[in-house]
Amino acid sequence: xxxxxxxxxxxxxxxxxxxxxxxxxxxxxxxxxxxxxxxxxxxxxxxxxxxxxxxxxxxxxxxxxxxxxxxxxxxxxxxxxxxxxxxxxxxxxxxxxxxxxxxxxxxxxxxxxxxxxxxxxxxxxxxxxxxxxxxxxxxxxxxxxxxxxxxxxxxxxxxxxxxxxxxxxxxxxxxxxxxxxxxxxxxxxxxxxxxxxxxxxxxxxxxxxxxxxxxxxxxxxxxxxxxxxxxxxxxxxxxxxxxxxxxxxxxxxxxxxxxxxxxxxxxxxxxxxxxxxxxxxxxxxxxxxxxxxxxxxxxxxxxxxxxxxxxxxxxxxxxxxxxxxxxxxxxxxxxxxxxxx
Amino acid sequence: xxxxxxxxxxxxxxxxxxxxxxxxxxxxxxxxxxxxxxxxxxxxxxxxxxxxxxxxxxxxxxxxxxxxxxxxxxxxxxxxxxxxxxxxxxxxxxxxxxxxxxxxxxxxxxxxxxxxxxxxxxxxxxxxxxxxxxxxxxxxxxxxxxxxxxxxxxxxxxxxxxxxxxxxxxxxxxxxxxxxxxxxxxxxxxxxxxxxxxxxxxxxxxxxxxxxxxxxxxxxxxxxxxxxxxxxxxxxxxxxxxxxxxxxxxxxxxxxxxxxxxxxxxxxxxxxxxxxxxxxxxxxxxxxxxxxxxxxxxxxxxxxxxxxxxxxxxxxxxxxxxxxxxxxxxxxxxxxxxxxxxxxxxxxxxxxxxxxxxxxxxxxxxxxxxxxxxxxxxxxxxxxxxxxxxxxxxxxxxxxxxxxxxxxxxxxxxxxxxxxxxxxxxxxxxxxxxxxxxxxxxxxxxxxxxxxxxxxxxxxxxxxxxxxxxxxxxxxxxxxxxxxxxxxxxxxxxxxxxxxxxxxxxxxx
Numbered sequence: 001x002x003x004x005x006x007x008x009x010x011x012x013x014x015x016x017x018x019x020x021x022x023x024x025x026x027x028x029x030x031x032x033x034x035x036x037x038x039x040x041x042x043x044x045x046x047x048x049x050x051x052x053x054x055x056x057x058x059x060x061x062x063x064x065x066x067x068x069x070x071x072x073x074x075x076x077x078x079x080x081x082x083x084x085x086x087x088x089x090x091x092x093x094x095x096x097x098x099x100x101x102x103x104x105x106x107x108x109x110x111x112x113x114x115x116x117x118x119x120x121x122x123x124x125x126x127x128x129x130x131x132x133x134x135x136x137x138x139x140x141x142x143x144x145x146x147x148x149x150x151x152x153x154x155x156x157x158x159x160x161x162x163x164x165x166x167x168x169x170x171x172x173x174x175x176x177x178x179x180x181x182x183x184x185x186x187x188x189x190x191x192x193x194x195x196x197x198x199x200x201x202x203x204x205x206x207x208x209x210x211x212x213x214x215x216x217x218x219x220x221x222x223x224x225x226x227x228x229x230x231x232x233x234x235x236x237x238x239x240x241x242x243x244x245x246x247x248x249x250x251x252x253x254x255x256x257x258x259x260x261x262x263x264x265x266x267x268x269x270x271x272x273x274x275x276x277x278x279x280x281x282x283x284x285x286x287x288x289x290x291x292x293x294x295x296x297x298x299x300x301x302x303x304x305x306x307x308x309x310x311x312x313x314x315x316x317x318x319x320x321x322x323x324x325x326x327x328x329x330x331x332x333x334x335x336x337x338x339x340x341x
Numbered sequence: 342x343x344x345x346x347x348x349x350x351x352x353x354x355x356x357x358x359x360x361x362x363x364x365x366x367x368x369x370x371x372x373x374x375x376x377x378x379x380x381x382x383x384x385x386x387x388x389x390x391x392x393x394x395x396x397x398x399x400x401x402x403x404x405x406x407x408x409x410x411x412x413x414x415x416x417x418x419x420x421x422x423x424x425x426x427x428x429x430x431x432x433x434x435x436x437x438x439x440x441x442x443x444x445x446x447x448x449x450x451x452x453x454x455x456x457x458x459x460x461x462x463x464x465x466x467x468x469x470x471x472x473x474x475x476x477x478x479x480x481x482x483x484x485x486x487x488x489x490x491x492x493x494x495x496x497x498x499x500x501x502x503x504x505x506x507x508x509x510x511x512x513x514x515x516x517x518x519x520x521x522x523x524x525x526x527x528x529x530x531x532x533x534x535x536x537x538x539x540x541x542x543x544x545x546x547x548x549x550x551x552x553x554x555x556x557x558x559x560x561x562x563x564x565x566x567x568x569x570x571x572x573x574x575x576x577x578x579x580x581x582x583x584x585x586x587x588x589x590x591x592x593x594x595x596x597x598x599x600x601x602x603x604x605x606x607x608x609x610x611x612x613x614x615x616x617x618x619x620x621x622x623x624x625x626x627x628x629x630x631x632x633x634x635x636x637x638x639x640x641x642x643x644x645x646x647x648x649x650x651x652x653x654x655x656x657x658x659x660x661x662x663x664x665x666x667x668x669x670x671x672x673x674x675x676x677x678x679x680x681x682x683x684x685x686x687x688x689x690x691x692x693x694x695x696x697x698x699x700x701x702x703x704x705x706x707x708x709x710x711x712x713x714x715x716x717x718x719x720x721x722x723x724x725x726x727x728x729x730x731x732x733x734x735x736x737x738x739x740x741x742x743x744x745x746x747x748x749x750x751x752x753x754x755x756x757x758x759x760x761x762x763x764x765x766x767x768x769x770x771x772x773x774x775x776x777x778x779x780x781x782x783x784x785x786x787x788x789x790x791x792x793x794x795x796x797x798x799x800x801x802x803x804x805x806x807x808x809x810x811x812x813x814x815x816x817x818x819x820x821x822x823x824x825x826x827x828x829x830x831x832x833x834x835x836x837x838x839x840x841x842x843x844x845x846x847x848x849x850x
Binding site for chain 2: 205207214221222
């Protein structure tokens, strides 16, 4: 018997060491070599690449994607899906800007709502969309992929319909602050993304609800048996995701000082690419925000290098897609988790 | 030590770990439980047996607070059971280790132990170090050995059970229900489980033990409750209940034992020949199965028996050696080629490999003969149903219709469907891997009768298993130990001799 027990223990111990090794082995940082490689390539390609200005430029341009990736990561870890996040990036600012802009000839509503109130409404819109997704997925038990796909199409259409496809500009300063102001010489949007990564990272790792999210994504039945309110947490994560998407929309609006009806379009593809190459599992229950952040940075730097390399604009997307595929293969080869979904 | 003193106090605190009084539950027209009264004294180990559908699962669901009984009273630890919504209170009183895993594979052992009950600082922030220390301390206290830093997804079935038991103990439960815990364990792991149960009982833990393997309950239980059609047939100490009485109580005296195909062997006509086969741990294995003969291939998990089965089924290429089926060499080229050569295969895990749960009974049963159901690859529904209906009748399979999804059938009927599919193509060899795993005793007998009929029809049968009941129907049993043919037994062997050979221990006397 003692023998037998030792047997189990022996096996467990070696496996445990390996597992722990794997965790410490920079599981979240498998993309660092790829990032380093891209930076080296960038340095060779252009003198303008390795400058502080360009560096902040990359971070600022990545900040909206970064915030969206937090939202998607939360939902993916909980074992669900949200494709409609990018449509909130467009709809929430469009709706608020429409309420604020007086001039009906350029597509405004003529209402002239107080900008502070309008910004608050932006988050309400995000939360409502999240709540609607949550209702359809959690309550009606519809498939998250198809529900949020339909929601994406619907909200894109609404965004277009509000202003008949017009672009809204001449926005009040409150709308532009997050995209233009600096704190301590660093653009505000970078501060926001950084602080959110820290907060949500700690929350996922150290808060009961954060851990409950991993349990739900890993084995919802087990989570339910353990007394976790699976439906409530899932619903909550959709709502938080929607609000984060609204924030990303506000940041983007501030940076480009207008709201285009196609704002945020196609962003969801890059959101998924960043999350997945960063180690967030499409099957739920696995992955960390630190990894997702490296995914965002890799895509951001890559985009910048491709632009500086003066690749013809028509070919940038193709190059981008090919490099994402290579990054996925590298992440898998260096021991990242298999993505089966 | 103070820890053990605490445990003894726990034990003294209540007399009955669980008590059901006149409990009834119906689902629609189906009486799942009828006027069930059961008392389980603290510190006892009670076996719960009954055929599939006898009400065991419902009883467990009532005992763990997952469903409310329509009538009757439930008491736990000498106190009325908590309200159904109060999951936390239930978990402190009773826990069930299900066959289906309730660990979260993506989290560590420590996190699984404290799932949703982590040690927290103010504001629900988790104290990781404290959690790991407490997990280790509890495991040590109860003599359970497992690394708390492991990813739960990497655990073996045995380790996963340890985690689930430890989780129950941590939550304060001293009443643990084990639902078919040995179904996926091999011999040595079963022994360790029983030792562990013994130790926990000394610490004051009460067990309710559910198993289809009647031998096991005599090893670890003191008493037995038999359910039939939702009612308690008997509750008695096991000293008063020899195996035949338990079986009689389970099936209501309606069991036809001994439907065997012994003597059907036709020496001279060969069904299967394995020549100097090498695969995995197996090296140079040779044996033959005559038409109509039933041969058992027994060995521990890892001994190589399952790899041999994989090769014959066409799932795996051998490292060396040859196989002939019905006198013709088994062609390379996978499962389809093996099927054409005359191998009817019943895989081990029917849920994983055997059935397509959402497809109908008819489709599942005719998967192997889809090419015969119409011209040019077209499957004619009428033809398919005709075949399926014939098989359903032959196998006495209970299904609402040929269109019912096979996943809705009971385990025994699912296995009949898998067996029927293997037999549909009139195979020369029927290859069965653990063919009656997880089915109740009556279904087991029915499956054995089907095997016997196939034998009489001239089909050779190879049973790969370490279940004694399954091996008992064989004309011969070959024992593989660490990849080598260690012994051969003719029918009529003694259990302990065969087990000793399987485990690689020299038999005495």
